[in-house]
Amino acid sequence: MFAPGHLGERTRIAPFEMVDAVLAECGAVEKRIRRLPARVVVYVLLAAGLFEKCGYPAVWRKLTGALSRSSVPRVTATTLWHARCRLGTRPMRALFDLLRGPASTIRTAGARWAGMLVVAVDGTHLDVADAEAVRAKLGKGANQYTSASGYPQVLLVALVACGTRAVIDAVFGPGKPGESILGRRLTRSMQPDMLVLLDSGFATTGFLNATAASGAHFLARLSTHWKPPVLAHYPDGSLLSRIAGIEVRIAACEITITTSQGHRTGVYRLATTLLDPRQHPAFELVKLYHERWEVESTYYEIKKTMLGRHVLRSRTWPGITQEIYALLSTYQLIRIAISDVAHATGTDPDRCSFTAALNMARDQVSRAANVTAGTVIDLVGAIGRAVIDRPMPNRRLRLSPRAVKRPLSRYAHKSLKVDRRTLKATTSINILTTPISP
Known part of the structure; x- marks a missing residue:
């Protein structure tokens, strides 16, 4: 039983292959099967930046709330803490180096x-x-x-x-x-x-x-x-x-x-x-x-x-x-x-509007929407439409x-x-x- 990890629509910008490559480069890939693989922990940390008012267990519930039909493992705050400690800091720094x-x-x-x-x-x-x-x-x-x-x-x-x-x-x-x-x-x-x-x-x-x-x-x-x-x-x-x-x-x-x-x-x-x-x-x-x-x-x-x-x-x-x-x-x-x-x-x-993009990104994570691209790639996406539908006035x-x-x-x-x-x-x-x- 594997835990799901995603970032909603923005998973396309930081796809699974990118995260896996970062983990392999930093030597952070787990050596045995775990309920919380290292890749999932990375996405939990990224999602935590969207929901700052929530603790990590609440962030986990938002990530998995739309996946009730799947077999989602139940984790505790201690489980998440140990997973973060195993991951360390190098993978998150390497991921930022790729995105910056x-x-x-x-x-x-x-x-x-x-x-x-x-x-x-x-x-x-x-x-x-x-x-x-x-x-x-x-x-x-x-x-x-x-x-x-x-x-x-x-x-x-x-x-x-x-x-x-x-x-x-x-x-x-x-x-x-x-x-x-x-x-x-x-x-x-x-x-x-x-x-x-x-x-x-x-x-x-x-x-x-x-x-x-x-x-x-x-x-x-x-x-x-x-x-x-x-x-x-x-x-x-x-x-x-x-x-x-x-x-x-x-x-x-x-x-x-x-x-x-x-x-x-x-x-x-x-x-x-x-x-x-x-x-x-x-x-x-x-x-x-x-x-x-x-x-x-x-x-x-x-x-x-x-x-x-x-x-x-x-x-x-x-x-x-x-x-x-x-x-x-x-x-x-x-x-x-x-x-x-x-x-x-x-x-x-x-x-x-950064606020419009942030709110839509939060919604996409909670709904686990648009995680992977379909046969027709939408270059604008839900986040983009939320931004261009309500443009800010000229400064x-x-x-x-x-x-x-x-x-x-x-x-x-x-x-x-x-x-x-x-x-x-x-x-x-x-x-x-x-x-x-x-």
């Missing part, structure tokens, strides 16, 4: 700029269980009231394709080294045809040098501590300079955001290794830099839409590693499905004030008089030709 990538083509709308794939790097934190073994590895946060507060956190740093929000590569670990140091491992996935957008936190000597060494170009916001020399002036208002031993162009700009509540102006400096002002004008680079926020949207989809801001289930570091790779793989599977339908229908991926420029997303008190904003409304906004950009120093 930009999930775009040359013709995908918004994926490229000037022939280069636009990507971004940023970091975020995931809350994990407050277990003794986890605290020993990750530590805990502190505030003005206590030396240890909140849940331990894992620092996740990802390289994301801005056009599709697909994860090209990701690394995670304790937050103490810092995101710019941990993120240097992402340069293994950077290529010469990429333009990497970086926040000021990544505009460090080490990270910029590592990015330039990979052959990729970067567009980074400089913090105030950089005092680069002026080597030449260009007609578009940009300046030739040198930072971290790298020859760069620097564009200083004044950006004004206007809403019904008034306006706000800030001065920014962007440095890039694209040195030709005719092919890559400063004004176009400043407009392009806004695409860096796509990585923030990726983290929102993972942490809010998928996780619902819940703490990860695992209470050991190997279990956390296994769960994060499974979560990233599940996210990537949804993104691949969205990109496929966007390419097939000529739709901009920005108009494809409008809106402004929401930065505030603590998870305050200690849900009513604190009332006493502090913080306006949390989202307002329509207009932006004006003025390239500055004044000296570089802010």
Whole structure:
């Protein structure tokens, strides 16, 4: 009696042959017949990323609920725990390595700029269980009231394709080294045809040098501590300079955001290794830099839409590693499905709803629907139809004030008089030709 394992319609993207090949490569194939073969455990972990509010036994019931006519073994939480321990972390990492990538083509709308794939790097934190073994590895946060507060956190740093929000590569670990140091491992996935957008936190000597060494170009916001020399002036208002031993162009700009509540102006400096002002004008680079926020949207989809801001289930570091790779793989599977339908229908991926795709993916798992392809292959599928039937409207420029997303008190904003409304906004950009120093 064998246990069924699937991921609904998305089993076609991560088919049985792919999972079996990963297990064979990692030496994780079982040596005797078990109720929970390794392949099934992989699909249970992937499905767990869809149903974050459920424990693993509840995830198992959702996987097998539509298979009541078949001989489905009954498993317990302990059985699932032992199966996860036998599987280990290597197969889930290897599966993520097969799935990760930009999930775009040359013709995908918004994926490229000037022939280069636009990507971004940023970091975020995931809350994990407050277990003794986890605290020993990750530590805990502190505030003005206590030396240890909140849940331990894992620092996740990802390289994301801005056009599709697909994860090209990701690394995670304790937050103490810092995101710019941990993120240097992402340069293994950077290529010469990429333009990497970086926040000021990544505009460090080490990270910029590592990015330039990979052959990729970067567009980074400089913090105030950089005092680069002026080597030449260009007609578009940009300046030739040198930072971290790298020859760069620097564009200083004044950006004004206007809403019904008034306006706000800030001065920014962007440095890039694209040195030709005719092919890559400063004004176009400043407009392009806004695409860096796509990585923030990726983290929102993972942490809010998928996780619902819940703490990860695992209470050991190997279990956390296994769960994060499974979560990233599940996210990537949804993104691949969205990109496929966007390419097939000529739709901009920005108009494809991740929430609609996620809800349909959950339904497909619960119904065990479209697990294998028939004689006629449906390139769009149920997930694709759910996305294109309810396209999102064209994006409008809106402004929401930065505030603590998870305050200690849900009513604190009332006493502090913080306006949390989202307002329509207009932006004006003025390239500055004044000296570089802010």
